[in-house]
Amino acid sequence: MPGLEEQIKEVAKKSGADLVGVAGPGRFNGPPSIDPTYILRGAKSIVSVATGFNANAIYDFLGKVSPYPHNIDEAVCYQKGYRAATAVADYLKSKGYKAKVVEPNAVYRRALDPFATRPTFSHRFGAVISGLGTFGLSGNVVTKEFGASIMLDTVVTNAVLASDPVRPANETMEKRCYNCKLCEKTCTMGMFRDDELEYLLINGELHSRGKRNNLDFCNAPCFGLHGISRDKKWTNWGQFWIKGWMDGSPDPEQREKVRSTFMKVGGRAGDSHQRFMAIIKMARNLYPKELTEDFFPSYENLPKDVESQKQLAIQYYKNLGVELKDPCLVTCAQCVQVCGPDFEETKKRYDLLVNSGYIVPYANWDHIHVNTYEEAAALKAKYPRRVSAADMIKDQQGQGVYWMKNFFGFEPIEEFKNLLYQRKAKAACARAGLAGKEAKAPIIVSPGYLMGLAGGSRKKKKREAPIKLTGV
Numbered sequence: 137m138p139g140l141e142e143q144i145k146e147v148a149k150k151s152g153a154d155l156v157g158v159a160g161p162g163r164f165n166g167p168p169s170i171d172p173t174y175i176l177r178g179a180k181s182i183v184s185v186a187t188g189f190n191a192n193a194i195y196d197f198l199g200k201v202s203p204y205p206h207n208i209d210e211a212v213c214y215q216k217g218y219r220a221a222t223a224v225a226d227y228l229k230s231k232g233y234k235a236k237v238v239e240p241n242a243v244y245r246r247a248l249d250p251f252a253t254r255p256t257f258s259h260r261f262g263a264v265i266s267g268l269g270t271f272g273l274s275g276n277v278v279t280k281e282f283g284a285s286i287m288l289d290t291v292v293t294n295a296v297l298a299s300d301p302v303r304p305a306n307e308t309m310e311k312r313c314y315n316c317k318l319c320e321k322t323c324t325m326g327m328f329r330d331d332e333l334e335y336l337l338i339n340g341e342l343h344s345r346g347k348r349n350n351l352d353f354c355n356a357p358c359f360g361l362h363g364i365s366r367d368k369k370w371t372n373w374g375q376f377w378i379k380g381w382m383d384g385s386p387d388p389e390q391r392e393k394v395r396s397t398f399m400k401v402g403g404r405a406g407d408s409h410q411r412f413m414a415i416i417k418m419a420r421n422l423y424p425k426e427l428t429e430d431f432f433p434s435y436e437n438l439p440k441d442v443e444s445q446k447q448l449a450i451q452y453y454k455n456l457g458v459e460l461k462d463p464c465l466v467t468c469a470q471c472v473q474v475c476g477p478d479f480e481e482t483k484k485r486y487d488l489l490v491n492s493g494y495i496v497p498y499a500n501w502d503h504i505h506v507n508t509y510e511e512a513a514a515l516k517a518k519y520p521r522r523v524s525a526a527d528m529i530k531d532q533q534g535q536g537v538y539w540m541k542n543f544f545g546f547e548p549i550e551e552f553k554n555l556l557y558q559r560k561a562k563a564a565c566a567r568a569g570l571a572g573k574e575a576k577a578p579i580i581v582s583p584g585y586l587m588g589l590a591g592g593s594r595k596k597k598k599r600e601a602p603i604k605l606t607g608v
């Protein structure tokens with residue numbers, strides 16, 4: 137009879153997971169979001185579940201053929217992974233254990249900076265300590281089977297499970313990233329660096345990744361708010377280009393300025409809140425299979441014309457209760473999609489992205505593909521996003537209220553644990569001759585900014601409020 141760990145893996149794989157790993161007691165020493173007891177009191181182990189993205193859908197996305205096959209694939213993977221994790225949790229419960237699924241995305245700890253997006257439990261950390269892969273330059277978990285092109289889920293349980301072997305701490309960085317670095321070139325803002333590393337301390341080992349310049353360099357493109365490459369030679373599927381950022385990314389240390397710039401653009405988009413709600417719906421709820429995985433045909437059987445694919449996606453979100461004019465929710469994440477199982481595949485994907493020109497807005501909230509920057513700029517000027525003032529205000533308030541209500545706050549015990557972790561990581565880096573290289577995630581704490589986010593202040597600021605920086 138196979139042991140509990142083997143049975144768990146069988147359940148997960150039968151329910152749609154591609155990769156499954158287990159981490160038991162002794163594996164949870166690191167940043168606060170590696171602590172499973174935050175999710176479930178008395179938790180002793182976790183099960184990490186990965187579902188791989190469809191490579192053909194990625195080619196269509198990066199090559200600017202159509203964004204919908206990959207958007208559909210992500211929507212399916214959200215539910216497939218969630219379903220596999222839920223099957224594991226149900227199985228553990230049937231054996232008398234407690235178990236809880238960590239929602240796939242958009243569940244954050246409360247912070248004074250609600251855009252800090254600190255996960256309740258980090259699926260990435262879970263995957264690393266369960267042996268599924270190691271961090272790559274981008275900070276994503278890179279697996280042998282799919283590269284970084286995966287969706288992760290986690291189950292937390294009070295069962296004492298035997299851990300799977302972990303991969304050597306810097307395996308991906310040493311074996312692949314130093315000779316690749318392609319993901320850094322795909323990031324429209326340069327969120328992370330390819331010439332400087334930062335380190336996370338996990339279970340006594342230092343794990344490296346590219347130093348993060350500013351998390352908002354990721355938040356802006358992920359909301360579709362800055363979709364043009366730094367050399368202006370290609371775009372992703374984002375609809376906006378931020379004027380002041382066209383001739384080079386802004387100073388990453390000017391955190392409040394960066395934040396307020398992209399929030400102004402987001403505030404004028406008119407659909408930011410609806411788009412975020414659609415992500416919340418699929419990432420935080422598990423729906424019947426016929427509404428989700430079975431709703432869409434397989435990649436091979438998807439309609440070939442882009443408009444039919446779009447209508448399918450619109451109908452999917454409508455079934456979940458969200459009306460979207462533009463159902464292209466994934467606009468960025470090239471750092472994930474480009475990273476395949478080996479360099480050859482990664483280079484192929486990279487070439488598709490950088491050699492396929494531009495996507496720009498068109499009439500009726502649509503997109504159009506063009507080959508030159510001049511054409512792209514002309515069409516952007518011709519088809520600016522037009523949103524009524526009422527819709528704009530409604531969207532801004534919806535978004536502001538949601539983020540304040542769900543992610544704003546202060547968790548003193550967790551902040552204290554974070555301080556302790558920071559001290560340990562700092563000391564470990566110093567001992568290893570890497571003084572000052574520990575990963576930090578500064579947050580913005582500014583009363584004016586918070587009031588603006590809550591929709592309470594529309595006054596122009598006379599001068600920038602001071603920024604307070606705290607740790608991860």
Ligand code: SF4
Pocket residue numbers: 272273274275278283284308312313314316317318319320474475476482
């Ligand atoms: S794309 Fe290349 S550099 Fe980036 S994480 Fe993958 S292997 Fe590493």
Ligand code: SF4
Pocket residue numbers: 322323324325326327328353354355357358468469470471472
């Ligand atoms: S998701 Fe987009 S913006 Fe964020 S790091 Fe990846 S490529 Fe850069």
